[in-house]
Amino acid sequence: MSAERNGDEKCNESFVAALLSGDRRACARISDSALVEAGDFFDVYTGLFQPSMYRVGELWEYNKISVAAEHMASSITEGLMNRVAMDMEPAPAVDKSVVVGSVEGELHQIGAKMVADVFEFHGWDTLYLGADTPLTELLRLLREQTPDAVALSLTVFFHMPALIKMIDAIREEFPELPVLVGGQGFRHGGEKLVKGRPGVVFVPSLQLLENVLKEGQDLEEIGQG
DSSP states (O other): OHHHHHHHHHHHHHHHHHHHHTOHHHHHHHHHHHHHHHOSHHHHIIIIIHHHHHHHHHHHHTTSSOHHHHHHHHHHHHHHHHHHHTTOOOOOOOSOEEEEEEOTTOOOOHHHHHHHHHHHHTTOEEEEOOSOOOHHHHHHHHHHHOOSEEEEEOOSGGGHHHHHHHHHHHHHHOTTSOEEEEOGGGGGSOHHHHHTSTTEEEOOOHHHHHHHHHHTOOGGGTTOO
């Protein structure tokens, strides 16, 4: 196990270095190799893309890299996610839909894209809104589409008040609609601010979301273990 973990860490270090140097070809080679070895898009998402972007985010937070470098790394990673997702073989449709977006003011969207892809892989109709989802437009879309759930991604803890505002607005107008929340921003805390709210489901990891959807369980079962 330790040898495998060390191998993953070295792979991620090489990937992060290639991201920050803007070497798209090297990033693609590492991503393609990881996909061949894993044989599954989800393992590449959680084993390579997610930890690498967490590392990039940490470097940005501590002013170790520039905003431009962080944006470049994000752009390369999202392009590779689209490339990997093309090889997905989704499960049969389950006649359910979800709206997935980032918190208003949140300029990062990779976490939301990962969540959207996981839902889509498991047969859900997915409406992916990307970064900086305005609350008024989100509510308008929920009225029009009447989805079975809405998922909001928080990457920067600073945007927690905006997330709480969005949750309260959704709860007021759509009291029965499950609201899933998660993302890198919760690594700094904030779980207690959302966990006690009715109908709000805190998603601590992409793996738990994958497990629940794979087993066809209710979304409320996420994070109960």
